Amino acid sequence: xxxxxxxxxxxxxxxxxxxxxxxxxxxxxxxxxxxxxxxxxxxxxxxxxxxxxxxxxxxxxxxxxxxxxxxxxxxxxxxxxxxxxxxxxxxxxxxxxxxxxxxxxxxxxxxxxxxxxxxx
Amino acid sequence: xxxxxxxxxxxxxxxxxxxxxxxxxxxxxxxxxxxxxxxxxxxxxxxxxxxxxxxxxxxxxxxxxxxxxxxxxxxxxxxxxxxxxxxxxxxxxxxxxxxxxxxxxxxxxxxxxxxxxxxxxxxxxxxxxxxxxxxxxxxxxxxxxxxxxxxxxxxxxxxxxxxxxxxxxxxxxxxxxxxxxxxxxxxxxxxxxxxxxxxxxxxxxxxxxxxxxxxxxxxxxxxxxxxxxxxxxxxxxxxxxxxxxxxxxxxxxxxxxxxxxxxxxxxxxxxxxxxxxxxxxxxxxxxxxxxxxxxxxxxxxxxxxxxxxxxxxxxxxxxxxxxxxxxxxxxxxxxxxxxxxxxxxxxxxxxxxxxxxxxxxxxxxxxxxxxxxxxxxxx
Numbered sequence: 001x002x003x004x005x006x007x008x009x010x011x012x013x014x015x016x017x018x019x020x021x022x023x024x025x026x027x028x029x030x031x032x033x034x035x036x037x038x039x040x041x042x043x044x045x046x047x048x049x050x051x052x053x054x055x056x057x058x059x060x061x062x063x064x065x066x067x068x069x070x071x072x073x074x075x076x077x078x079x080x081x082x083x084x085x086x087x088x089x090x091x092x093x094x095x096x097x098x099x100x101x102x103x104x105x106x107x108x109x110x111x112x113x114x115x116x117x118x119x120x
Numbered sequence: 121x122x123x124x125x126x127x128x129x130x131x132x133x134x135x136x137x138x139x140x141x142x143x144x145x146x147x148x149x150x151x152x153x154x155x156x157x158x159x160x161x162x163x164x165x166x167x168x169x170x171x172x173x174x175x176x177x178x179x180x181x182x183x184x185x186x187x188x189x190x191x192x193x194x195x196x197x198x199x200x201x202x203x204x205x206x207x208x209x210x211x212x213x214x215x216x217x218x219x220x221x222x223x224x225x226x227x228x229x230x231x232x233x234x235x236x237x238x239x240x241x242x243x244x245x246x247x248x249x250x251x252x253x254x255x256x257x258x259x260x261x262x263x264x265x266x267x268x269x270x271x272x273x274x275x276x277x278x279x280x281x282x283x284x285x286x287x288x289x290x291x292x293x294x295x296x297x298x299x300x301x302x303x304x305x306x307x308x309x310x311x312x313x314x315x316x317x318x319x320x321x322x323x324x325x326x327x328x329x330x331x332x333x334x335x336x337x338x339x340x341x342x343x344x345x346x347x348x349x350x351x352x353x354x355x356x357x358x359x360x361x362x363x364x365x366x367x368x369x370x371x372x373x374x375x376x377x378x379x380x381x382x383x384x385x386x387x388x389x390x391x392x393x394x395x396x397x398x399x400x401x402x403x404x405x406x407x408x409x410x411x412x413x414x415x416x417x418x419x420x421x422x423x424x425x426x427x428x429x430x431x432x433x434x435x436x437x438x439x440x441x442x443x444x445x446x447x448x449x450x451x452x453x454x455x456x457x458x459x460x461x462x463x464x465x466x467x468x469x470x471x472x473x474x475x476x477x478x479x480x481x482x483x484x485x486x487x488x489x490x491x492x493x494x495x496x497x498x499x
Contacts, residue, residue, distance in 0.1 A: 032158050034425070034452075037424065055425050056450075058350045058449065060427065
C-alpha cells in the first residue's frame with residue numbers, strides 16, 4: 001500500500017512497517033540536496049514530529065514523521081550521498097523504516113490520486 | 121504562490137519567467153532565486169564557464185561636480201567614505217563603505233571614475249536611503265542623480281571575457297577594476313571588470329530598453345547560462361565577500377568587518393586627508409589600536425551546513441557564547457560547509473576551534489582564511 005502526506009512524504013506499508021521518503025515533487029522543490037540527517041534507529045516519534053533534516057545549498061528543511069512509530073532502519077546511503085534523494089526519491093532515496101504504533105492510522109493518509117490533486 | 125502585487129520588477133522580468141526561473145521577493149523586487157538547473161549546478165557553471173546574473177535591482181547613481189572638475193566630486197564623496205577617492209584614476213573603480221557617526225556601515229558600494237563624473241553602484245535594499253544620504257550631503261557641490269531604471273547585468277566566470285568580447289572586443293584589454301563606457305549592440309553601456317563571485321568577470325550597465333536584447337545575446341552563447349540569487353549568494357560566500365545586512369551593517373565597523381584594505385593610507389591617521397568621514401574618530405582609533413572582535417572565515421569539520429544566525433561558543437557544551445555566524449551554507453566548490461561570523465580577537469586567529477549550535481548540537485568549526493576559493497581576478 002502506497003500513501004502520501006500533505007507534507008510531501010510517501011509511505012509504503014509492508015506488514016506493520018512503513019518505508020518513508022519524500023516525494024518527487026518535494027525533491028524537485030528542495031533542489032539538489034547536500035546534507036541529510038536521519039534519526040537514530042530505535043528512536044520513537046509522534047505523528048508530525050521532526051524526524052529528519054535535509055539541506056540544499058540554500059536552506060535547511062525538516063522532514064516530519066508521517067505517523068507515530070519507531071524507527072527500525074535508516075538509509076545510510078542517502079547520508080553518504082544526498083544526491084540519491086534527488087535522483088530516485090521514491091526508490092533508492094528512501095529515508096527510514098517506521099514500525100507503526102497503530103497500523104490503522106495509515107488509512108487516514110492520502111492515496112496517490114489525492115496527492116496528485118494536491119500538487120496539481 | 122508568493123504575493124507579488126507590490127513587488128517591483130527589473131527589465132529582465134519577462135525573460136526570467138520565460139527561462140523557468142523560480143521567483144522570490146528580494147529587496148522589494150520579484151527576482152529569480154534559481155533557474156531549472158538549480159543552485160548547485162548554477163554555482164558550478166559560474167566557476168567552470170560563465171554565468172549571467174540580473175542585478176538590475178541594485179542602485180546606479182551618478183555624482184557630478186557642478187564646478188566641472190571631477191576632483192571636486194571625489195573630495196565630496198570622501199566626506200562620506202573612509203576611502204581615497206581622489207586616487208581613483210579615470211577608468212578605474214574602488215570598493216567603498218558609507219559609514220555613520222558611530223563608525224557603523226550604512227552600505228557598501230562601488231565608486232567608478234568615469235572621467236567627468238563618478239558612477240556609483242549601491243545595494244538594492246539601501247538605494248533609496250543612500251540616494252537621500254548623498255543628495256543631503258553632496259548637493260552643495262555636486263548633482264546627484266539616480267538611474268534606478270537602468271539595467272545591470274553581471275557576467276562572471278573564466279569564460280566571461282571570451283563571451284563578452286564577441287559583443288565588445290575592447291573588454292579583453294580591461295584589467296580587474298577597470299571601467300569603460302562602451303557601445304554594445306548599439307547601446308551606450310558602462311562595463312567594469314568586477315563582480316561578486318570570486319571569478320573574473322564584468323558588470324554591464326545597460327539602458328533599460330536594451331537589457332533583454334543584450335542578456336539574450338549573451339545567453340545564446342554556449343559558455344553562458346542564467347544564474348539566480350541562490351548561487352550568487354553561495355559564490356560570494358566562498359569568495360569571502362560581505363553581504364550587506366548579514367555580514368556588515370550599522371552595528372559593525374569596517375575594522376571589525378576586516379575591511380581595513382578598503383581604507384587607504386591617505387584617509388588614515390597621519391595621511392594627507394586623515395579622517396573627515398562619518399565615524400572617523402572611532403574607526404581611526406580601531407585602525408590604530410584594533411577592535412575587540414573580527415569577521416572571520418569558518419570551516420566545519422563535518423558535513424552539516426552552519427547557517428546565518430547560528431550561535432558560536434568557546435566550548436563544546438555551549439556554555440560560553442562568544443559570537444554568531446553572519447553568513448553560512450554549503451560551498452559547492454569547496455564541497456563542504458563554509459561560513460563567516462564575528463568572534464572576539466582571542467578566538468579570531470586562524471586555526472582556532474569554536475563550536476556552532478546547530479539543532480541542539482555543538483559542531484566544531486575552525487577559523488579559516490578568507491576567501492575559501494582562489495579568486496581568478498585579471499589583475
